[in-house]
Amino acid sequence: MKQYLSQFILLVLTLTFACTGQKSGTIENHWPHAGITYEIFIQSFYDSNGDGIGDINGVTKKLEHVKELGANAIWFMPIMPSPSYHKYDVTDYKNIHPDYGTMDDFKLLIEEAHKKDIKIVIDLIINHTSSEHPWFIEAKKGRDNPYRDYYVWAQKDTIADYINKKTITLDSDNIRQWHDPGSGEDFYYGFFIGGMPDLNYDNPKVREEIYEIGRFWLEEVGVDGFRLDAAKHIYPDDRPEDNHEFWKEFRSKMKEIKSDVYLVGEVYDKKEIVAPYLPGLPTLFNFDFHYTLIEAFQKEDGMLLAKKQKEVIDFYQGITKDFTDATFSSNHDQPRLLNSLDENPRKLKQAIIILMTMPGAPYLYYGEEIGMLGKKPDEQIREPFLWDIKANDKGRATWIDPIYSIDETVTPLAIQKSMSTSYFNHYKDIIKLRNTNRALALGSLELYEGELPNPVMAYFRLHKDQNVIVVHNLSDIEHSIEIPDEYNKVIYTYGMADFEMEKVRLPAYSSIVIGTN
Numbered sequence: 001m002k003q004y005l006s007q008f009i010l011l012v013l014t015l016t017f018a019c020t021g022q023k024s025g026t027i028e029n030h031w032p033h034a035g036i037t038y039e040i041f042i043q044s045f046y047d048s049n050g051d052g053i054g055d056i057n058g059v060t061k062k063l064e065h066v067k068e069l070g071a072n073a074i075w076f077m078p079i080m081p082s083p084s085y086h087k088y089d090v091t092d093y094k095n096i097h098p099d100y101g102t103m104d105d106f107k108l109l110i111e112e113a114h115k116k117d118i119k120i121v122i123d124l125i126i127n128h129t130s131s132e133h134p135w136f137i138e139a140k141k142g143r144d145n146p147y148r149d150y151y152v153w154a155q156k157d158t159i160a161d162y163i164n165k166k167t168i169t170l171d172s173d174n175i176r177q178w179h180d181p182g183s184g185e186d187f188y189y190g191f192f193i194g195g196m197p198d199l200n201y202d203n204p205k206v207r208e209e210i211y212e213i214g215r216f217w218l219e220e221v222g223v224d225g226f227r228l229d230a231a232k233h234i235y236p237d238d239r240p241e242d243n244h245e246f247w248k249e250f251r252s253k254m255k256e257i258k259s260d261v262y263l264v265g266e267v268y269d270k271k272e273i274v275a276p277y278l279p280g281l282p283t284l285f286n287f288d289f290h291y292t293l294i295e296a297f298q299k300e301d302g303m304l305l306a307k308k309q310k311e312v313i314d315f316y317q318g319i320t321k322d323f324t325d326a327t328f329s330s331n332h333d334q335p336r337l338l339n340s341l342d343e344n345p346r347k348l349k350q351a352i353i354i355l356m357t358m359p360g361a362p363y364l365y366y367g368e369e370i371g372m373l374g375k376k377p378d379e380q381i382r383e384p385f386l387w388d389i390k391a392n393d394k395g396r397a398t399w400i401d402p403i404y405s406i407d408e409t410v411t412p413l414a415i416q417k418s419m420s421t422s423y424f425n426h427y428k429d430i431i432k433l434r435n436t437n438r439a440l441a442l443g444s445l446e447l448y449e450g451e452l453p454n455p456v457m458a459y460f461r462l463h464k465d466q467n468v469i470v471v472h473n474l475s476d477i478e479h480s481i482e483i484p485d486e487y488n489k490v491i492y493t494y495g496m497a498d499f500e501m502e503k504v505r506l507p508a509y510s511s512i513v514i515g516t517n
Contacts, residue, residue: 025436025437026436027070027432027435027436028435028436028438028441029072029117029435030072030361030435030441030442031072031073031119031361032073032119032225032262032283032324032361033324033361033442034324034359034360034361034441034442035072035073035361036070036071036072036073036361036362036363036364036431036434036435037071037072037073037074037075037121037326037361037362037363037364038066038069038071038073038074038075038363038364038366039074039075039077039331039332039363039364039365039366040059040074040075040076040077040366041054041077041332041366041382042054042055042056042058042059042076042077042079042100043085043099043100043382043397043399044366044382044383044384044385044397044399044400045058045059045062045366045384045385045397046058046059046061046062046385046387046395046397047395047396047397047398048061048395050394051099052397052398052399053099053100053397053399054100054384054385054397054399055099055100055101055105056079056096056100056101056102056105056106056109057101057105057109058395059074059076059109060105060108060109060112060113061395062387062395063109063112063113063116063118064116065413066116066118067116067118068428069364069369069424069427069428069431070427070428070431070432070434070435071118071364071431072117072118072119073118073119073120073121073224073262074113074118074119074120074121075121075122075123075227075264075363076120076121076122076123077123077332078090078097078122078123078125079096079097079100079106079122079123080092080093080095080096080097080125081095081096081097081098082097082130083130083132083195084130084195085379085399086378086382088123088125088196088229089125089128089129089130089131089132089195089196090125090129090130090133091129091130091132091133091134092133093213093216094213094216103221106221107221107222110221110222110223111222119224119225119262120222120223120224121223121224121225121226121227121262121264122217122223122226122227123226123227123229124213124214124217124226124227124228124229125229125230126199126210126213126228126229126234127191127198127199127229127230127231127233127234128190128191128192128196128197128198128199128230129196129197129199130195130196131190131194131195131196131197132195135147135150135151136150136151136197139151139188139197140181140182143186149200149203149205150199150200150203150205150206150209151188151189151197151198151199151200152188152189152197152198152199152200153186153187153188153189154178154186154187154189155185155186155187156180156184156185156186156187159178159187162177162178163176163177163178163187164176164177169237171230171232171266171268172191172192174192174193176193176194177189177190177191178190179194179197191230191233191236192230198233201234201235201242201246207246207249210250211250211253211254214226214250214253214254214257215257218254218257218258218261219257219258224258224261224262225261225262225263225264226254226261226262226263226264227264227265227266228247228263228264228265228266228281229266230266231243231247231265231266231267231277231281232266232267232268232269232273232277234246234247240273240276243277244276244277244279244280245280246280247265247277247279247280247281248279248280249280250263250280251263251279251280251281251282262283263281263282263283264281264283264284264285264324264326265277265280265281265283265284265285266284266285267281267284267285268285268287269287270288271288271311271312271315271316272315274287275315275316275318275319276319278316278319278320278322278323279319279320282320282322282323282324283323283324283325283326283361284323284325284326285326285328285331285363286309286312286325286326286327286328286360288308288309288312289305289308289309289312289325289327289328289329289358289360290327290328290329290330290331290334292304292305292308292309293305293329293351293354293355294340294341296457296474297341297347297351297474300454300455300474300475301454301455301474302452302453302454302455302456302457302458302472302473302474303447303448303452303456303457303458305354305358305457306358306445306447306448306457306458306459307447309327309358309359309360309445310445310446310447310459312325313325313359313445324360324361325359325360325361326360326361326362326363327355327358327360327361327362327363328355328362328363328364328365329351329352329355329362329364329365329368330365330368331363331365332365332378332381332382333378333381334381335374335375335376335381336367336368336372336373336374336375336381336404336405337351337365337368338368338371338372338373339373339374339375339404343373344509345371345423346495346508346509347509348371348423349423349426349494349495349509350472350474350494350495350509350510350511352368352426352427352430353430353472353494353511354457354472354511356430356431356433356434356440357430357434357440357461357470357511357513358445358459359443359444359445359461364427366385367383367385367386367405368423368427369423369424369427370385370386370410370411370412370413370416370422370423370424371410371411371423372385372386372404372405372410373404373405373409373410374404374405375404379400380402380403380404382400383400383402383403383404383405384396384397384398384399384400384402384405385397385413386405386407386410386411386412386413387412387413387414388412388413388414388415389407389412389414389415390407392414393412411423430492433491433492433513437466437468437491437515438463438464438466439461439462439463439466439467439468439515440461440468440470440513442463443460443461443462443463443466443467443468444461444462444463445459445460445461446459446460446461446462447459447460448460448469448471448481450481450482452481453473453479453481455473455474455475455477455479456471456472456473456474456479456481456506457470457471457472457474458470458471458472458481458483466515466516467487467515467516468487468491468513468514468515468516469483469484469487469513469514469515470511470512470513471483471497471504471506471511471512471514472506472510472511473495473497473506473507473508473509473510473511474509475508475509476508476509477508478505478506478507478508479506480503480504480505480506481503481504481506482502482503482504483499483502483503483504483514484502485502486516487514487515487516488502488514488516488517489514489515489516489517490512490513490514491513491514491515492511492512492513493510493511493512493513494510494511494512495507495508495509495510495511496510497510497511497512498512499512499514
């Protein structure tokens, strides 16, 4: 207990935290267009049966945590049978990995989540299967096998110059793309690794198989939507138009099954590459937001992120008005946010304020709300959640020996709940603010056009007759700015920021939200 007392004192001393929350206002659920989704890696979340592996029943038991945090939906990383710990190589598209539980367990989870007004989104991995999938096992048997054309094959002499990638891509550092199944003659294409052979979407039978899988999960199981992994790679990179058309067709097929189906795509690239996917995938992850948020802190360049976000939104609107911008500060592929921000508690708290006061539909990665730590390799970014001190934590997963998120470095949730300055209570406060203020959730983004000190970020969120200005100081030096006189009602402050006579004073790493009367 002594270590938690010292952590508590450290937080109080370093954060000099002051918060004025919104005293009134109804909590609203703005999902999917502006709601909040909580990403869970089940294996590390909560172990309900003592086998060391998090499971579906464990999530059901902890749904109240998601609700208390203020999230409106859960995205589950892969839950289907797979030979790997991460399960991004599926062997059975219509089942649950046995380590996680049963299909009945999952249906119960959905039922209980829906009672709490929490939507359920699952990872759907359809760019590739596992090399242990029955389709691929059959396909390897020979050129005449009926499943051969479910995958992409080429004779060795025709691909000699293309076996390896020419460049490293943003979403894969694996060089080898063509793989020998053992014959030494015909090679199969696997963009990521040999254990993940790509499906052949030029084959109509493959597309029908995938649409049937979508129907199964939406209609028979009852999920609310899908996160589409590696959406950019359905067809090779030199066939982007075919990718765009496939996702339009996929969306149409899924909407026939569930008219309000939620689809969010992973297209890991710059906005010019991402935007054309919007007609098929109306929600796309905003990787620019994540990287620019961190860069803004590193450079102490306040308006860097605000300008980038305005640029992205305006660009998307030039493609279609029907889109949702899935913003995020971290995920299962990136170092933990606290690591990316120099393990500085004030920066982490300010980062989540920025995320929650910007337009978009924010995603939160499990454990960020208690300040979990983690760096590459990926396993260490996906370490077990700390629910309580180790001696009392019967649900803590033990499938991996954590290196970063341990009792000596991370204060467990049970302790944080009683700490007014904890990460968890900070997350709760700022999420509640967003969920009770329509300008912050739904408003348009307009940039502060006046002269600003370089570390200061300032922007307006405008929604009908409810407008706010949001100001952040991304440095450890105090700054001040003047704001328009119609903004005179302080809604929220962090880090001792204050306001008087049209002037905002911003101590180190402080933020303020001011509305109009």
